[in-house]
Amino acid sequence: MIGFIGAGSIGGAVITGLVKNGFNSDDIIVKGGRSNRTEILSDQLGFQVVKKVKQLAETDIIFIAVGADALNSVLKELKEIAAGKLIVAFTGSASVTHLKQVLGDVKVAHAIPNTPVKVGAGFTGITYSDDFTAEDKKKIGSVLGYTGQLVEVPENELGILGTVAGCSPAFLDVFIEALSDAGVKHGLSRKLAYDAAIGMAIGASKLAKQSDLNVSALKDEVTSPGGSTIRGVAALEEYGFRNAVIKAVDAAENE
Numbered sequence: 001m002i003g004f005i006g007a008g009s010i011g012g013a014v015i016t017g018l019v020k021n022g023f024n025s026d027d028i029i030v031k032g033g034r035s036n037r038t039e040i041l042s043d044q045l046g047f048q049v050v051k052k053v054k055q056l057a058e059t060d061i062i063f064i065a066v067g068a069d070a071l072n073s074v075l076k077e078l079k080e081i082a083a084g085k086l087i088v089a090f091t092g093s094a095s096v097t098h099l100k101q102v103l104g105d106v107k108v109a110h111a112i113p114n115t116p117v118k119v120g121a122g123f124t125g126i127t128y129s130d131d132f133t134a135e136d137k138k139k140i141g142s143v144l145g146y147t148g149q150l151v152e153v154p155e156n157e158l159g160i161l162g163t164v165a166g167c168s169p170a171f172l173d174v175f176i177e178a179l180s181d182a183g184v185k186h187g188l189s190r191k192l193a194y195d196a197a198i199g200m201a202i203g204a205s206k207l208a209k210q211s212d213l214n215v216s217a218l219k220d221e222v223t224s225p226g227g228s229t230i231r232g233v234a235a236l237e238e239y240g241f242r243n244a245v246i247k248a249v250d251a252a253e254n255e
């Protein structure tokens with residue numbers, strides 16, 4: 001049995017990814033917040049909703065998916081039932097050290113999923129406290145594995161990994177939206193422009209994943225000598241696209 005505290009954007013995405021990819025919703029209990037978001041999701045997915053953190057007492061693993069503002073009050077309630085459980089916090093500001101400080105002698109992990117977990121194509125970075133055994137990690141993997149890739153990293157890399165994989169779906173969405181705007185500007189219908197831009201992003205990503213070539217060489221394959229693509233690439237460089245992406249990551253990293 002697993003529990004969630006919070007089922008907003010990322011909590012809801014992970015729960016959806018689990019259930020849609022075969023995890024039994026009868027084995028999920030969720031403590032939601034003040035709105036009826038959790039109940040609405042429960043109507044779609046069939047998991048149990050509870051009102052109090054202590055009602056998660058029967059679970060083995062608890063995922064915390066609240067924002068920084070609610071973290072400490074949630075941890076205070078969780079402390080009463082946390083003994084013997086594996087606790088995984090998605091909250092950006094939740095470090096392993098802080099979780100241990102508040103919860104005491106409990107195995108804790110800090111993970112940063114991304115929204116593609118919703119369709120089982122997520123990329124989640126995770127850092128475990130030192131007392132996590134191989135068996136414990138396997139348990140977490142057997143759950144989050146339903147939502148896509150799970151990669152263990154030292155905590156000093158979790159923040160930047162969370163930005164490169166966790167914030168960037170929004171960056172890519174902005175790119176896709178802009179590409180679609182350009183298609184519309186040049187006469188495509190909005191639907192066809194979105195279909196083309198999204199289809200391209202899926203296909204190019206799949207190719208990048210499966211190919212022996214790195215993305216730089218894949219770009220070279222598209223840029224025919226004297227052709228249209230290299231003119232577009234030159235314009236991207238002229239307008240600082242590469243630097244804009246790096247600056248976006250810098251901005252996300254620096255509060």
Ligand SMILES: NC(=O)C1=CN([C@@H]2O[C@H](COP(=O)(O)OP(=O)(O)OC[C@H]3O[C@@H](n4cnc5c(N)ncnc54)[C@H](OP(=O)(O)O)[C@@H]3O)[C@@H](O)[C@H]2O)C=CC1
Binds near residue numbers: 032
């Ligand atoms: N969005 C993303 O892609 C990612 C987010 N994160 C991190 O996850 C955290 C949450 O982000 P996100 O999901 O976007 O934010 P949301 O605001 O969408 O979700 C937070 C949820 O927490 C619920 N909540 C608040 N207080 C409580 C409580 N006491 N008990 C139970 N539930 C509670 C809220 O419920 P209600 O609204 O009903 O009050 C809300 O639905 C942040 O720290 C963020 O950095 C990490 C990786 C990716």
Ligand SMILES: O=C(O)[C@@H]1CCC=N1
Binds near residue numbers: 092112162163166167
């Ligand atoms: O915007 C945020 O703070 C979170 C962290 C990763 C994705 N969303």
